[in-house]
Amino acid sequence: MAIESNRLSEEVLKDFFSDIHPPFEYDEGAVIEANRCINCYDAPCTKLCPTHIDVPLFIKQISSGNIKGSARTIFLSNIMGTGCSKVCPVEKLCEGACVFNLLKEEPVPIAKLQRYSTEKALKEKWNLLIRKESTGKKVAVVGAGPAGLACAHELSLNGVDVTVFEKEEKPGGLMTYGIAAYKVTPEFCKEEVDYITAIGGIEIRTGITLGKDITLRELREKFDAVFLGIGVGKTRGLKIPGEELEGVVDAINFIYNLRTSDYSKVAVGDKVAVIGMGMTAIDAATQSKRLGAKEVTMIYRRSENEKPCTDSQLDIARLDGCHIIWLAAPKEIIGENGKVKKLVCNKMKLGDIDSSGRLSPVETGETFTLEVDMVIKATGQLPYEELIGKSSIRAREGKIVISENSETNIPGVFAGGDAVNGGKEVVNAVQDGKNGAKAILTYIGI
Amino acid sequence: MANLQSSFLGIKSPNPFWLASGPPTDKITNVIRAFEAGWGGVVWKTLGTQIKNVSSRYSALNLNGKKIAGFNNIELISDRPLDLNLQEITEVMRLFPDRAMVVSLMADNDRNSWHELVKKVQDTGAHGLELNFGCPHGMVERGMGATVGQDPEIAGMIVEWVMEVAEIPVITKLTPNVHSVVPVGRAVVEAGSNGLSLINTIQSVTGIDLDTLVPNPNVAGKSVFGGYCGPAVKPIALKFITTLAQDEITCRIPISGIGGITTWKDAVEFILLGSGNLQVCTAVMLSGFRIIRDLCDGMNNWMDEKGYQNVADFTGLSLPKLTKWEELDINYHIVARINQEKCIHCGLCYIVCEDTSHQSIFKEDGHPYNTYKIKEEECVGCNLCKIVCPVDGCITMNEQRKGADYLNWKEFQRMGLPLNNH
Ligand SMILES: Cc1cc2nc3c(=O)[nH]c(=O)nc-3n(C[C@H](O)[C@H](O)[C@H](O)COP(=O)(O)OP(=O)(O)OC[C@H]3O[C@@H](n4cnc5c(N)ncnc54)[C@H](O)[C@@H]3O)c2cc1C
Ligand SMILES: Cc1cc2nc3c(=O)[nH]c(=O)nc-3n(C[C@H](O)[C@H](O)[C@H](O)COP(=O)(O)O)c2cc1C
Ligand code: SF4
Numbered sequence: 001m002a003i004e005s006n007r008l009s010e011e012v013l014k015d016f017f018s019d020i021h022p023p024f025e026y027d028e029g030a031v032i033e034a035n036r037c038i039n040c041y042d043a044p045c046t047k048l049c050p051t052h053i054d055v056p057l058f059i060k061q062i063s064s065g066n067i068k069g070s071a072r073t074i075f076l077s078n079i080m081g082t083g084c085s086k087v088c089p090v091e092k093l094c095e096g097a098c099v100f101n102l103l104k105e106e107p108v109p110i111a112k113l114q115r116y117s118t119e120k121a122l123k124e125k126w127n128l129l130i131r132k133e134s135t136g137k138k139v140a141v142v143g144a145g146p147a148g149l150a151c152a153h154e155l156s157l158n159g160v161d162v163t164v165f166e167k168e169e170k171p172g173g174l175m176t177y178g179i180a181a182y183k184v185t186p187e188f189c190k191e192e193v194d195y196i197t198a199i200g201g202i203e204i205r206t207g208i209t210l211g212k213d214i215t216l217r218e219l220r221e222k223f224d225a226v227f228l229g230i231g232v233g234k235t236r237g238l239k240i241p242g243e244e245l246e247g248v249v250d251a252i253n254f255i256y257n258l259r260t261s262d263y264s265k266v267a268v269g270d271k272v273a274v275i276g277m278g279m280t281a282i283d284a285a286t287q288s289k290r291l292g293a294k295e296v297t298m299i300y301r302r303s304e305n306e307k308p309c310t311d312s313q314l315d316i317a318r319l320d321g322c323h324i325i326w327l328a329a330p331k332e333i334i335g336e337n338g339k340v341k342k343l344v345c346n347k348m349k350l351g352d353i354d355s356s357g358r359l360s361p362v363e364t365g366e367t368f369t370l371e372v373d374m375v376i377k378a379t380g381q382l383p384y385e386e387l388i389g390k391s392s393i394r395a396r397e398g399k400i401v402i403s404e405n406s407e408t409n410i411p412g413v414f415a416g417g418d419a420v421n422g423g424k425e426v427v428n429a430v431q432d433g434k435n436g437a438k439a440i441l442t443y444i445g446i
Numbered sequence: 447m448a449n450l451q452s453s454f455l456g457i458k459s460p461n462p463f464w465l466a467s468g469p470p471t472d473k474i475t476n477v478i479r480a481f482e483a484g485w486g487g488v489v490w491k492t493l494g495t496q497i498k499n500v501s502s503r504y505s506a507l508n509l510n511g512k513k514i515a516g517f518n519n520i521e522l523i524s525d526r527p528l529d530l531n532l533q534e535i536t537e538v539m540r541l542f543p544d545r546a547m548v549v550s551l552m553a554d555n556d557r558n559s560w561h562e563l564v565k566k567v568q569d570t571g572a573h574g575l576e577l578n579f580g581c582p583h584g585m586v587e588r589g590m591g592a593t594v595g596q597d598p599e600i601a602g603m604i605v606e607w608v609m610e611v612a613e614i615p616v617i618t619k620l621t622p623n624v625h626s627v628v629p630v631g632r633a634v635v636e637a638g639s640n641g642l643s644l645i646n647t648i649q650s651v652t653g654i655d656l657d658t659l660v661p662n663p664n665v666a667g668k669s670v671f672g673g674y675c676g677p678a679v680k681p682i683a684l685k686f687i688t689t690l691a692q693d694e695i696t697c698r699i700p701i702s703g704i705g706g707i708t709t710w711k712d713a714v715e716f717i718l719l720g721s722g723n724l725q726v727c728t729a730v731m732l733s734g735f736r737i738i739r740d741l742c743d744g745m746n747n748w749m750d751e752k753g754y755q756n757v758a759d760f761t762g763l764s765l766p767k768l769t770k771w772e773e774l775d776i777n778y779h780i781v782a783r784i785n786q787e788k789c790i791h792c793g794l795c796y797i798v799c800e801d802t803s804h805q806s807i808f809k810e811d812g813h814p815y816n817t818y819k820i821k822e823e824e825c826v827g828c829n830l831c832k833i834v835c836p837v838d839g840c841i842t843m844n845e846q847r848k849g850a851d852y853l854n855w856k857e858f859q860r861m862g863l864p865l866n867n868h
């Protein structure tokens with residue numbers, strides 16, 4: 001048992017990390033599916049899309065052969081419409097609301113159709129949204145993730161000159177560094193960011209960290225307004241003995257490595273335990289398996305009913321052959337020579353409803369032990385408590401507090417995305433970015 | 447099991463389905479395949495003075511991803527030698543003696559030509575003749591086809607010429623490219639035609655290629671009006687057939703119903719409005735001869751369910767149910783009702799009523815599903831919501847009479863009853 005890289009051949013890895021939701025291969029396929037849409041009024045799909053894309057309209061535009069119009073309809077509401085079509089948990093958003101579900105029929109494949117027209121736009125570099133003439137107003141955006149980029153785009157469209165400060169080497173946020181490799185590739189992330197910035201008026205300055213290289217005060221002085229889209233940070237600790245052992249890793253770091261190096265160079269154990277059952281946990285488990293781990297076991301303290309991931313996400317893990325243990329919580333990690341050897345878990349049962357509105361996990365007093373050589377923690381991310389804590393920005397449990405119009409307690413400083421909601425989806429971050437931009441436009445008098 | 451055997455003007459066939467004159471009946475190879483598949487009879491592709499066709503020849507109208515709601519062609523009558531056609535007709539009749547063989551004719555516009563053609567065809571032993579007075583393209587320019595069919599006097603004259611030598615039943619095929627088919631219909635009945643058939647195709651432009659700007663079908667950068675047929679023309683065909691079946695003169699002779707017949711249901715409708723048998727062209731051009739199986743089977747099952755033994759048992763049964771507007775009952779009133787259990791909350795009923803009808807549907811916002819309810823006092827009973835609703839039986843129309851007794855428009859006016867005030 002050991003943590004090793006290079007477990008599988010290049011070809012196998014390529015196959016395992018290829019697109020999990022492949023696009024339409026033929027135009028006819030898109031048209032056939034587009035024609036299934038019955039063009040609902042006040043459509044439930046649109047209502048459940050956090051960015052409120054006019055779904056029936058963009059689908060009808062595919063069936064009428066107006067692909068440019070279709071892509072424009074999507075981008076008007078969601079400039080990351082292409083990325084969203086690949087990463088959104090649509091089964092609980094638009095597609096989950098499609099009226100066909102009520103007839104027990106497959107919903108219209110909205111995401112796949114959205115990908116169809118927007119990918120064409122990216123590939124052909126269609127110039128669909130035109131920037132207004134510069135107003136001379138300047139806004140700083142911190143964080144080049146979905147929230148920051150969406151905010152920057154909306155501002156620039158309205159004639160604002162935007163500078164985006166990003167601590168990492170590449171823009172994209174978790175889209176570039178966090179989301180599963182079989183959903184988006186680094187090349188795609190770059191293409192999408194390039195498409196967003198192609199309207200002009202957006203300068204992205206990478207390698208600059210707020211709180212280290214620049215301060216909020218400086219930004220307030222040099223710019224007419226500031227938007228904070230800094231996301232959330234590290235994974236929450238397990239706070240159990242043995243957490244410091246070699247082989248205990250943070251899911252976010254694990255995936256970050258996977259997204260920034262060759263798959264063959266990413267090390268993974270023989271027997272991996274993944275703690276948690278959110279999207280990050282699923283991604284860590286499935287990608288461990290796809291890197292060549294022999295056994296992957298997911299451990300979650302509540303039961304299937306309370307799980308934070310969706311059914312189809314769980315299906316991916318199951319189909320990848322991950323074991324799942326419900327009602328178990330890590331108690332202790334036992335090591336040998338400083339390396340992970342065993343994971344001891346408490347058996348849990350369900351108790352009363354807790355503050356999250358779900359049945360709470362309660363210890364039964366019984367335990368069991370798993371032989372493992374790697375433990376991946378995916379138990380939710382912590383906000384940037386340090387950065388936020390040091391500043392005068394009002395926060396609650398590390399999450400930035402904003403008013404109805406996206407403004408923090410500091411006038412002229414706005415925020416959105418994971419940094420505010422504590423970690424939702426890309427599409428929520430995009431909507432937050434748009435909301436922030438609209439509020440900023442009002443604030444700076446445009 | 448109901449009996450589908452058919453006899454039209456004494457011409458017998460194992461079922462009432464004939465192939466209409468056109469490409470499917472153009473030569474022996476096709477017709478043998480059609481008879482092997484089970485078609486009851488054919489009307490052989492129109493014979494006359496041999497012509498030459500162009501390329502391309504067909505185009506279609508697609509609708510919301512459904513291919514070919516309507517079909518159009520610019521073909522002429524047979525482009526094969528007359529003698530070869532006659533030989534093949536004789537041969538097919540030898541191979542399939544139980545099937546109906548009717549031959550479509552369009553001679554040059556003089557008595558002699560018609561006499562000669564009729565005699566030659568009769569020599570094959572064919573069971574009947576169909577006079578093509580309906581082709582809307584190509585032949586018109588030569589003073590034939592629809593030109594003849596649009597003028598009662600000329601049509602009557604030609605039928606008279608034909609009847610002078612005809613020894614087998616003569617069916618006159620009418621063109622729909624007229625305001626009413628009744629004047630020509632009356633003229634040919636009075637001239638002695640034994641039967642009528644309709645419709646032939648309708649002049650049309652199905653669309654334009656938006657790159658080249660050339661209408662379809664494209665013949666070296668130009669196009670002409672083509673003949674429209676297929677599912678889209680069924681409603682027009684049914685209307686024309688009804689006018690003939692209800693006219694006191696044209697109703698005297700049998701009608702062979704043609705125009706957009708695609709399913710057994712279409713066929714039943716043609717019969718209910720007075721067709722003695724049926725002819726099909728486009729549907730087989732789009733799917734092949736095999737569709738005959740469900741045409742027969744579906745009609746058969748429906749007849750069994752309804753208790754009809756023969757096609758004659760239900761021929762024309764819907765004719766008395768098509769009346770004049772003035773005779774409709776104004777006191778009859780229906781209102782829509784939505785079955786909330788079946789509703790899938792698509793909002794289509796709401797938006798059509800709100801935007802284009804009578805604002806009779808109430809929307810209660812929900813997330814993500816709205817609830818829709820009918821405002822019964824506003825509903826005029828137009829059917830629009832029921833038509834757009836994607837769920838069968840979700841919206842029903844329920845009777846709420848305005849008065850107990852039958853009341854027509856004339857009576858309504860005579861009684862000085864009030865009109866709408868909003
Ligand atoms: C493992 C994992 C898988 C996920 N899978 C999905 C998925 O499949 N589908 C989905 O919709 N969502 C998924 N998410 C969630 C999604 O990635 C986030 O909700 C989304 O990226 C949030 O966008 P954001 O712009 O608010 O934050 P981020 O994407 O985190 O972007 C914040 C940016 O700010 C930068 N930054 C932070 N601090 C500073 C600073 N001090 N100075 C300068 N720059 C700074 C960061 O480097 C980063 O680029 C996943 C998340 C994780 C962790
Ligand atoms: C390609 C084509 C060629 C046709 N040729 C003839 C013809 O030669 N003689 C004729 O009487 N009708 C001809 N018709 C008309 C058909 O017989 C028929 O009346 C018409 O198409 C309507 O029926 P449908 O909707 O079933 O096709 C032709 C139709 C098509 C599509
Ligand atoms: S709910 Fe489904 S059918 Fe209705 S508009 Fe949306 S995608 Fe189309």
Ligand code: SF4
Nearest residue numbers: 789790792793795835
């Ligand atoms: S059209 Fe039918 S299914 Fe749609 S909302 Fe109306 S009643 Fe419901």
